Each structure stands twice: as structure tokens, then as C-alpha cells.
Amino acid sequence: MASDSELDHRKIQLRVSNHKAYVWDVEDIATLRAKHHICGVLTGTLPHLSQQNVFLGVPLVLLPEEVVLLIEKQLAVLIDDPHAHQPASADALRRWNAEREESARTQIAKAEAEKASEKAAKLSTSEEAIRKRKEREAKRAAAARAKAIAEGLPVEDLPASVLNPPVEESRPSTPSRLAPPTFNVTIPASSMDVEWYTPDAHAYSTLDSARAAGIWTYPSTPFERAKCRVFQDLWEKGNFMGGGIKFGGDFLVYPGDPLRYHSHFVATVIESPKAPLMPMEIVAHGRLGTATKKSHLFCEWDEDKQTVTYFSVEWAGFG
Structure with missing residues (x-):
């Protein structure tokens, strides 16, 4: 091709x-x-x-x-x-799967290392806190004994918590019986080596x-070519364009982004100046456009002159 x-x-x-x-x-x-x-x-x-x-x-x-x-x-x-x-070859598919598996293993190993590092940091912090608590309790007991000796009180009458402060030993953590940890793994959707x-x-x-x-x-027909030329002309005037089938026309013409503005016109394309236009069509389009708070725009494409002529129709009422 x-x-x-x-x-x-x-x-x-x-x-x-x-x-x-x-x-x-x-x-x-x-x-x-x-x-x-x-x-x-x-x-x-x-x-x-x-x-x-x-x-x-x-x-x-x-x-x-x-x-x-x-x-x-x-x-x-x-x-x-x-x-x-x-479609990729069998070798390319095997290579792609190997890359995916290797990427997953690398990410899991990195996540496990980070989790082990965090656990070791927490354990080190806990052991440091226990050591400082022991030092405080030892200083408190020594001060209490010194005060008792200075006041001539028997040391053996001091509370047991002062004479022999409790020593909190760090216990090795027991193996957890919970489910193994889970990690988020990003699997590449494609590979540079495989041309999908x-x-x-x-x-x-x-x-x-x-x-x-x-x-x-x-476009393949005169009417389709006329629609393209009308669409381009309205677009070049700064309008936003949308499909107009739900309002009985070919296009909806917006003065700005349709998320911010309502359409001002419903556009119907006439493929040539010689194309017939029935009076009932004019009446129907005019009444429908007015009922939906829009003007109906008849857009006539002249292939010879390469120009678009516009006729705006709006129902005004009589009597």
C-alpha cells in the first residue's frame, strides 16, 4: 500500500x-x-x-x-x-514477556529493600528510646538513694522500684503470620524493541x-463537497461547529466553545444555486429554529464562483 x-x-x-x-x-x-x-x-x-x-x-x-x-x-x-x-513474532513476544517479568522483579526487590530499611529504622529508634529510659530511671534511683543517705534514712526503706528499677529488654519480634506484603508494580504496556x-x-x-x-x-458527491466548503467558510469566520441533526440541519454554529455558549444558528447546506428549495422547508426550518431560540441559516455553495451565500430565516409571526 x-x-x-x-x-x-x-x-x-x-x-x-x-x-x-x-x-x-x-x-x-x-x-x-x-x-x-x-x-x-x-x-x-x-x-x-x-x-x-x-x-x-x-x-x-x-x-x-x-x-x-x-x-x-x-x-x-x-x-x-x-x-x-x-503482529509481533514469537521471539519478540518472548523477549517482551521477559522484559515485563524482569521489570516486575526489579520493582519488587526495590520495594522490599525500602520496606526492610524502614523496619530497621523503626527498630533502631525503639532501641534508642529504651536505652534513654534506662538512663533516666538509673539517674532517678541514684538521686533517690543519695537523698536518703543525706537525710540519714535507711536505704533499704526505699521503694523497690527505686532500689531496683525495672529493666525493659527489647524482645526479638516474632514472625508475623499475616499475609505476605503486597507491592504496586507497574508493568510496561509496550516495548521499544517490539513494533506493535x-x-x-x-x-x-x-x-x-x-x-x-x-x-x-x-467527499465523493457534490452535496458532500458543498458541506465541506460551507463548514470551512463558517470555521474560518471563527465559529465552532457541531452536528445539527437533532435540530433539523446539517451543522450547529456556535460563537465560542460549546461548553460555554449556546449555538446561534442551525445551518442547512444547499449544494448549488440551482438546487430546489421548497416553501414548506423554509417554514418548517424557520419555526423550528425560533422554537429552539436559534436562527436557521441556509448556506448556498456556488461551485463556479467558489463562494458561500447565507440566508437567515427567523419566524416573526403575523397578525
Whole structure:
């Protein structure tokens, strides 16, 4: 399969599978949203979250118009994800498993040494405390005997605790019968010696090369090309774009990040100035847009002039 000779690692990798583009890197997702005004749709699940009907996790699925825009602006490359995953040889797998086991043994030995050092430090501290207590008790007994002699009192009348202070000996700790200690071990997920994933060999930086490889075919019709041009024009005006199917259009147009702003327009794409537009469509879109506190935007793409014309419709009511 032909691919581009070099992969610019500064570009965002769009991993294509079954003609859909995914972004798996969290930093790339943040860059797309903050720097390039590309939101996509998160479709993955978040661990330890019982209800996931508001916020989801990676991967991020991009609209096809977003993919075309990123490739044409040379901000991303397409990766043939299924072919980029290569099965490793038996020797490589054995070497990888040996590395994992050696890494685990090293981490366990280090943890055991640290725990033994902590135990020895605690034991040394305990023995030092016992020694100091013995010295205090011996000084106290000597002072009591000296005081009794100075006052002419018989020493044998002093309390036994003064004459013979108790000596607390350190006892060797008995072996614990509890379960053996547990340690947290980090197992490497991959190895530099095993090439599980080779995106460089299956990267495409242009739509033509990706189309020739059969991994990406959008846009392929006049309507799809019109949607890409309208999307790009609205994006270049500084808008954030999203899918508009739930409001009866092709796109939702936001003045800023959708997490902070509501959309102002529902955009419907008209593929050419000669495309028919029924009066019922105008009425329906106008009433629906007004009911959802938006204006409906008809976006007409002229292939000959390479321009987009916009018509805003809002239901005003009569009578």
C-alpha cells in the first residue's frame, strides 16, 4: 500500500478505521478544541463512573467535514489504523514477556529493600528510646538513694522500684503470620524493541493519497463537497461547529466553545444555486429554529464562483 514518505510528528494523527477518524491522544484532543476550534464527539467510557450520559471519554470521533478541513489545512495526517497494527513474532513476544517479568522483579526487590530499611529504622529508634529510659530511671534511683543517705534514712526503706528499677529488654519480634506484603508494580504496556504499532508507514497527509489507498473517500458527491466548503467558510469566520441533526440541519454554529455558549444558528447546506428549495422547508426550518431560540441559516455553495451565500430565516409571526 502506498503511503507518504515522511510523517510530520507535529501534526495530529487521525486514526482511521472503517472510514471513521478517531483521536486517541488527550493532548491532541485539547489542541484541536483550544487551538483549532474542532470539537468532535467523545464516544468512549470513563472508568469508575456509573452514569455516563453527560460526559464521555476518548476516543474522539470527528465529523468528516472536520477531517477534510484538518487535512487541507495541513494540521493532521490520516493513519490507516488496522494496517498500522502489526503482529509481533514469537521471539519478540518472548523477549517482551521477559522484559515485563524482569521489570516486575526489579520493582519488587526495590520495594522490599525500602520496606526492610524502614523496619530497621523503626527498630533502631525503639532501641534508642529504651536505652534513654534506662538512663533516666538509673539517674532517678541514684538521686533517690543519695537523698536518703543525706537525710540519714535507711536505704533499704526505699521503694523497690527505686532500689531496683525495672529493666525493659527489647524482645526479638516474632514472625508475623499475616499475609505476605503486597507491592504496586507497574508493568510496561509496550516495548521499544517490539513494533506493535507503526503509524509512520501507514500515514497519509493528503486526501488524494488517502483516497488512493482506500481508507478515506469523503467527499465523493457534490452535496458532500458543498458541506465541506460551507463548514470551512463558517470555521474560518471563527465559529465552532457541531452536528445539527437533532435540530433539523446539517451543522450547529456556535460563537465560542460549546461548553460555554449556546449555538446561534442551525445551518442547512444547499449544494448549488440551482438546487430546489421548497416553501414548506423554509417554514418548517424557520419555526423550528425560533422554537429552539436559534436562527436557521441556509448556506448556498456556488461551485463556479467558489463562494458561500447565507440566508437567515427567523419566524416573526403575523397578525
